[in-house]
Amino acid sequence: MKPFFIAVEGIDGSGKSTQTKLLAEKLEQNTVPFHHTCEPTKNPIGKMIREIFAGKQQADEYTIASLFLADRLEHILNPNDGILSFLDKNINVISDRYYFSSYAYHSVHVEMDWIIECNKKCTELLKPTATIFVDVSPEVCMERIKARNESLELYENLENLKKVRDNYYKSFELLKNKENIIIIDGNKSINEVSDSIWNSVKQFI
Numbered sequence: 001m002k003p004f005f006i007a008v009e010g011i012d013g014s015g016k017s018t019q020t021k022l023l024a025e026k027l028e029q030n031t032v033p034f035h036h037t038c039e040p041t042k043n044p045i046g047k048m049i050r051e052i053f054a055g056k057q058q059a060d061e062y063t064i065a066s067l068f069l070a071d072r073l074e075h076i077l078n079p080n081d082g083i084l085s086f087l088d089k090n091i092n093v094i095s096d097r098y099y100f101s102s103y104a105y106h107s108v109h110v111e112m113d114w115i116i117e118c119n120k121k122c123t124e125l126l127k128p129t130a131t132i133f134v135d136v137s138p139e140v141c142m143e144r145i146k147a148r149n150e151s152l153e154l155y156e157n158l159e160n161l162k163k164v165r166d167n168y169y170k171s172f173e174l175l176k177n178k179e180n181i182i183i184i185d186g187n188k189s190i191n192e193v194s195d196s197i198w199n200s201v202k203q204f205i
């Protein structure tokens with residue numbers, strides 16, 4: 001079988017990082033070779049993005065969307081640690097966020113069509129085997145984010161998270177014939193959500 005590439009998506013606080021880590025543990029237990037990665041990446045462009053999110057730098061929303069695109073292209077194509085380099089070696093890849101994050105977050109500020117068009121090269125280079133959307137209400141997410149006691153990032157407020165969640169659904173509707181989208185109820189316990197995700201991913205192993 002071809003190696004799989006799973007993108008885990010959701011609004012801030014939905015439990016993506018928790019779930020991607022648990023998925024990694026399950027793959028390990030089942031001796032499935034994999035690489036665990038995320039966006040924004042830890043590469044120079046990803047670092048620039050994190051500075052903007054922490055409020056240390058400012059940038060226009062078109063610029064921010066374009067930085068994420070540049071970060072993603074490097075994430076896909078970098079010959080040393082790009083996603084394609086792992087898939088070429090038959091190593092499966094799981095990523096905390098991918099292009100649906102761009103569709104959902106940036107279309108609060110700029111046209112969704114433009115973002116989808118900008119990301120066309122990424123869809124040509126690498127479509128996820130499945131995009132797993134961990135769906136949690138924005139209210140619950142905000143409570144979780146506040147309980148984390150870390151300073152809030154640029155897009156982490158209730159009004160924005162509601163818009164982002166709506167935009168995820170708009171983009172799913174728009175692209176449902178071109179993408180494999182799996183929606184998981186993320187309001188349940190951490191273990192229940194993890195089991196649902198595992199049930200979906202098992203078929204690709």
Ligand code: ADP
Pocket residue numbers: 010011012013014015016017018019144145148186187188189190191193
């Ligand atoms: P994200 O990566 O989507 O921002 P995290 O995985 O960091 O989200 O989770 C945000 C917070 O919510 C963390 O403190 C985590 O322990 C908690 N959390 C995650 N999933 C659940 C869940 N299903 N039920 C309750 N709390 C959760």
Ligand code: TYD
Pocket residue numbers: 012017039040053068096097098099101102103105106153155156
């Ligand atoms: P996040 O997954 O929260 O990273 P970390 O846990 O390291 O803070 O991502 C940071 C923010 O980036 C989050 O608010 C979503 C946003 N984002 C975009 O706006 N566009 C994108 O294309 C991606 C991948 C993320």
